[in-house]
Amino acid sequence: MHRLAAIAxxxxxxxxxxxxxxxxLVLSLSTHRVAVTSSFVGADLVLxxxxxxxxxxxxxxxxxxxxxxxxxxxxxxxxxxxxxxLGIWVNVDTREFIRVPSYLAVLSNRPVADITSxxxxxxxxxxxxxxxxxxxxxxxxxxxxxxxxxxxNYINLKKEAGHYREMSNGVTFLTPTVFRVAIPLxxxxxxxxxxxxxxxxxxxxxxxxxxxxxxxxxxxxxxxVFEASQHHGLVYGIVAAMMALFIGWAGSVVFRxx
Amino acid sequence: xxxxxxxxxxxxxxxxVFGMGLTIGFISGMFGIGGGFLMTPLLIFIGISPxxxxxxxxxxxxxxxxxxxxxxxxxxxxxxxLALMLLAAGIVGTAAGVWLFTVLRAIDQLDLVIGLSYVTLxxxxxxxxxxxxxxxELRARRGGPGTLRRPGSHTFVHGLPLKMRFKRSKIYVSVxxxxxxxxxxxxxxxxxGIGGGFLxxxxxxxxxxxxxxxxIGTSMVMTLIxxxxxxxxxxxxxxxxxxxxxxxxxxxxxxxxxxxxxTGQRMRAERLRLLLGLLVFMVGMRFxxxxxVQPNELYSIRMVGFx
Numbered sequence: 113m114h115r116l117a118a119i120a121x122x123x124x125x126x127x128x129x130x131x132x133x134x135x136x137l138v139l140s141l142s143t144h145r146v147a148v149t150s151s152f153v154g155a156d157l158v159l160x161x162x163x164x165x166x167x168x169x170x171x172x173x174x175x176x177x178x179x180x181x182x183x184x185x186x187x188x189x190x191x192x193x194x195x196x197x198l199g200i201w202v203n204v205d206t207r208e209f210i211r212v213p214s215y216l217a218v219l220s221n222r223p224v225a226d227i228t229s230x231x232x233x234x235x236x237x238x239x240x241x242x243x244x245x246x247x248x249x250x251x252x253x254x255x256x257x258x259x260x261x262x263x264x265n266y267i268n269l270k271k272e273a274g275h276y277r278e279m280s281n282g283v284t285f286l287t288p289t290v291f292r293v294a295i296p297l298x299x300x301x302x303x304x305x306x307x308x309x310x311x312x313x314x315x316x317x318x319x320x321x322x323x324x325x326x327x328x329x330x331x332x333x334x335x336x337v338f339e340a341s342q343h344h345g346l347v348y349g350i351v352a353a354m355m356a357l358f359i360g361w362a363g364s365v366v367f368r369x370x
Numbered sequence: 371x372x373x374x375x376x377x378x379x380x381x382x383x384x385x386x387v388f389g390m391g392l393t394i395g396f397i398s399g400m401f402g403i404g405g406g407f408l409m410t411p412l413l414i415f416i417g418i419s420p421x422x423x424x425x426x427x428x429x430x431x432x433x434x435x436x437x438x439x440x441x442x443x444x445x446x447x448x449x450x451x452l453a454l455m456l457l458a459a460g461i462v463g464t465a466a467g468v469w470l471f472t473v474l475r476a477i478d479q480l481d482l483v484i485g486l487s488y489v490t491l492x493x494x495x496x497x498x499x500x501x502x503x504x505x506x507e508l509r510a511r512r513g514g515p516g517t518l519r520r521p522g523s524h525t526f527v528h529g530l531p532l533k534m535r536f537k538r539s540k541i542y543v544s545v546x547x548x549x550x551x552x553x554x555x556x557x558x559x560x561x562x563g564i565g566g567g568f569l570x571x572x573x574x575x576x577x578x579x580x581x582x583x584x585x586i587g588t589s590m591v592m593t594l595i596x597x598x599x600x601x602x603x604x605x606x607x608x609x610x611x612x613x614x615x616x617x618x619x620x621x622x623x624x625x626x627x628x629x630x631x632x633t634g635q636r637m638r639a640e641r642l643r644l645l646l647g648l649l650v651f652m653v654g655m656r657f658x659x660x661x662x663v664q665p666n667e668l669y670s671i672r673m674v675g676f677x
Contacts, residue, residue, distance in 0.1 A: 150614075152374045153381050188674040192478050195668070200486070200661040203478045208674065265669035300380045330376065333614075338376040341609050349605025352613045353598045356429040356620055360436025360594075363624030 135172065136164040137312050137322035144324075146297060147331040154274075154301070157326065159293040161310060174288040177220065177227040177313040179238050182295050184215030184275075184328075185304030191266045207262040208248040214302040215275050216243065219282025219293055228316045236311065236318070240267050240278045274298035303328045377612035378422045384618060386416070391622020395434060398623065399630025400637075401646045402438070402586045404431040404565030404593050407492065408653060409619065410484075418615070420481050424471070424563030425601075425610035426619070431565040432597040433620035434627050435590045441631075442587030449538035449584045453591040455545055456570075459552030460596045466553075467560025468603045474561075475608070478672070487562055488657040495568060496651025503644025510640065539584045547577055556596045560603070565593040568650060 142158040159180065165172055188210050192203040220227060224238045237243045241258045245266070249256070256263050270276035275298060285291045295308070306328060311321045330338055340348045372381040390412055398405035406427050413423035442448050474480040532545045551573050555566040570589045574580040580588065605611040634642060 148374060150374050151372060153372050190478065190672045190674050192670050192672065193668055194665060194670075196664070200482075201665055201668075202482050203670075206478055214673075262669075266671065269667070269669060269671050299374070334374055334376040337613055341377055341605065341611065341613070345606040345609050346602070348609075348613070349602035349611060352429050352605055352611050352616060353432060353601045355613065355617060356432035356598065356601065357436050359617070359620045359624055360433040361440065363433070363437040363628070364440040367625075367628040 134166055135312065135319050136166055137310055137320055138162050138164050139308075139310060139322055139324050141308065141324050141326055144326045146301075146326060146328045148301070148303060148328060148334060149332055150334060152299060154299040155297045157295040157297065159295060159308060159310075159324070161291050161293070163289040163312060172289060173314050175314060176285070176288065176319075177222065178283045178291050178293070178310060179218065179220040179224060179227060179313065180283060180293045180308060180310045181238070182215065182217040182219070182306060182308050183213040184306050185213075185302050186211040187214040187302065188212075189266070191262050191269070193262070193265075209266060210246045210248055210253060212245045215297070215306065216240065216270075217277040217279070217282070217295060218243075219277075219279050219295070221280075221283040221285055221291065223280040227313050228318075232316070232318070238311075240271075240276055273300070297328070301328055303330050373614065373618075375418075375612050375615050377426075377610060378418045378615060380417060382416065382615070387615065387618045388622040391430070391619040392626040395623035395626025396630035396633070397649070398434055399627030400634035401642060402571070402634070403567040403646070404435055404597070405623070406431045406559075406564035407488070407562070407568065407650070410563040411488070411653060411657070413615075420484055421475055421608065422610050422612055422615075424484070425604040425608060426612045426616045427563040428559070428597045428604060429601040429611060429613075429616040430619040430623055432594060432601055434623045435565060435567075435594040435597060437624050437627060439587065439590040439594050442590055445587070447584050447587035448591050449536050449580070449588045450591070452536045452539055452548070452580070452584075453588050455534070455548045456552035456555070456588075456592045457595050459549035460556035460592060461599055463553035463556025464560045464596050464600050464603065467557040468600065468607055471561050471604075472607060484562055485657050485661050487558070489654055489661060491558070491569070492650050492654025493658065495572070496647050496649075496654050498572070499643055499647025500651060503640055503647050506640035507644060510638075539580045539588070541579055543578050551577065552592070555592065559593075559596050560600045565597055567593050568646070
């Protein structure tokens, strides 16, 4: 009797906590595993999604907005600034970005500013200017104001490399409730786990969210060579040196003229 | 055809890299040098990080100098005892160079030091070679004897203790300058990703009076062993040797070197040295330009690590 009462209480709590949802997001990624092979030159992934009514015959609206955030493995990156010292250009100042996404794409069907309020965008980190990028500044760890020169230049460099993107045409609605998200991965994509977080907005308010994930892995010879170089450096070096000697020897034999 | 480089982490056109190997190989075969001082900047130019470029080029030079060393060995043009003495200090220099490379990378000044060293070394050596080449050319025009000036056969080098006889080269010198030269070449080679042949050959000629018959072969053996050990050390400490990149480069390089050597043999030694001097000087000026002119992008990013 006690046990039943406890379960009932938990269920009641759960029902009270979860917001009354009117819609569900159903997502399907074209592939969950991207293999970096010797011919890898980047990839374009496609994510399909539909907005489903929570209960049968529940009303659906027709003014949905989607913001999808794809973020790659976290890494620590150092940004350096050059200045002229004694007539030559030297790195004079550095700032470390701690555990920031190595890849970040904010994709939406129209500019985030039109979808929701600036306050919501900031709170939900919708956009490259809104995302939190922790820096080590002296002994402190903090994000700075969006127009901090290191932050601005860091984002610009990552954008140029295709690692960071913000595309207000990255999401296409095929019907008012079916959408497609194009996720471009550059050729020098970092291997590891990527998370895809999709948020559904209507009338500037978050309706629901859902997420999925994908993995970028090196395969075949690339994987083998990379692993060997990182974990068995000495053996790798000896093999590389032997390879050099072999090629050199082969050259002298093949082209021997006497 | 694109191929993905596992350590450099970017795709490159396989024919472009092969072509670079071929071209630099041609130049290296023609002048009897390793060509690292040309290859490393070229790799940086196509987008490979300076650290990976330096580390990978060491194995490329190892391959091309092995081909050269075998050819000179067959002609009995290698002074093995001199090479071994240079190497004893060369290995120590290489280890010190790999250590400095690691430190400079950690404090974000590797690119600067590589740039500055290239400017200083290449412009100086280039200017000296041009000067000598022009004078030789003028002498040849005047129809005078083509002999090089031979300043007093004894310099301060010959006053040093610990003398040793190097039979194949027919010289009797102190091992102190030999060790000094060996250490310097090993050190410079590891930090800058150059074999140092274009520095070693003139040093051996001017300081030790090594005859031209054995100087290139001996220099090749020295380059071969310092670069082979630099490959192993770079791979073991910095994990930056891209074997796929190195393989494409060395296949191109070894082929190119054969054609280069053929062309080089049909040219006069003085003219060859003048051309090499011009080439060395131009590469040095290119680096100077990069250091002095304001770069388009003042900021740069380097990956420190994953969490």
